Amino acid sequence: MDGWKNILGHAEIIEKLKKFSAEKNFPHAIIFSGIEGIGKRKTAEIFAASLLCENLRDDGEPCGICSSCKLMNGKSHPDFYVVEPEVTKTTKNIKIGQIRTLQSQTALKPVQSDIRVVIIDGAEFLKKEAANCLLKTLEEPMSRTVFILITANKAGLLMTVRSRCVTINFERLKDEDIKSELLRREIESERAEKISIISGGSLGRAVKLSESGGYEMRESALDLIERIFRAEMSNEDIFTKGGQITDWTKEQFSDFVIYIQKILRDIFLLDTATLYNPDLKERLEQIKFSDQKIIEMVKIGVETHKRLKSNANLRLLSESYFLQLKKLVVSN
Ligand SMILES: [Zn+2]
Structure with missing residues (x-):
């Protein structure tokens, strides 16, 4: 199972998230903001696993062996949800129906854990009525749900949504970190060097360039x-x-x-x-x-x-x- 050790860069953010889950004290609506391809989704998944883990290790890694970790690993944890935009030929949207479905699924108590985690990946694609619908849930004070809204375009989120979330800004990755990751993936050194320079700090872009x-x-x-x-x-x-x-x-x-x-x-x-x-x-x-x-x-x-x-x-x-x-x- 992937853990924090598999995230490239973002050391300060990882420390903060580890602290959140170790102390069981965290905001219930968080925005992960930053360009594409720098590890926001993976970070959100590992954060979710560590929030749900029943036996978090001292170093902050999810244990990997408790029943929650096993369910996360098998992508079948009943208290973990991911919402993504529906993509058609011409549009890309998160629709109000998806948010309503989510709300009905999360209306009852969490099944396996004390809390549940919802990742909304591509939150800038929330249509206005979907965002307004989500807003009601974000406002529930006693919610047992943690929302992680992932976006590459924070300005595309409604101000009312943004103002209810804590934002964590993901910086571009360092060229040398991207280069070493490309070398690890057995890309030849000179090519890795060049690709890391033009990747603009995005590992996703670097991998795309190389593949x-x-x-x-x-x-x-x-x-x-x-x-x-x-x-x-x-x-x-x-x-x-x-x-x-x-x-x-x-x-x-x-x-x-x-x-x-x-x-x-x-x-x-x-x-x-x-x-x-x-x-x-x-x-x-x-x-x-x-x-x-x-x-x-x-x-x-x-x-x-x-x-x-x-x-x-x-x-x-x-x-x-x-x-x-x-x-x-x-x-x-
Ligand atoms: Zn565990």
Whole structure:
């Protein structure tokens, strides 16, 4: 069973949560806030296990052998709930029906333990009426339920919900921590180093970069921008690229557009901000677009991203995207 020792970084938060569960004194509504891929969900699960454990170890780890720990391990603890957004092609929401179901399930006394723990992962996707419905539960003073609301966009939560919770802010992970985790996963050293630099402090992103070919995709995005800048991208090249993209998923093409957007943003802010791609600085310095052009190029990217959601012909969409970028750059 995973325990605190399996969490990368966040030492202070872990100490605080260990103290909460050891002293059995904790807030009943907590927000875990921070970017994607830094361990908020895993931390919430281990915190839940330690709150429910019947025999917490002296070092603050859940014991792993009591009946609660066994049930947690088997993902069948009757007093542990997880609510996640329902995802459709166009929407991602936590609906009022999900909150009502949760409320009816948690109306009675906890079954196995003294308390129950509810994780709401993606709390920013609570629809307004769902959030208002949840609010009533958060306000119950004698509640035996601990709510952990996980969010990558705290501003997306209703103020009334935020004000009833204690917020714990998860910082970005350190590059060296991400690198050592990648090395542990047997990623070759030089590659691990580079990926850790561009991961933006997110282990999730680093793993995605290493597994999905994201690292190579970023390279290909930069190559495209360089070739457009040097006016080396013929229409023929664009159609060839569009042909290759037919093999991609929508998500891959979406990632590709995001890499291009981040590269453009880095070129725009080269000397004034922390770059998304600090390891590419020398190459980025060679690309000179006017500010106005970069702004227009980013707008085209935003528009392409929107169209990707509704319409799906990747070949047409990608070709149109590249052609628009090219046209903009050659125009005066
Ligand atoms: Zn236990």
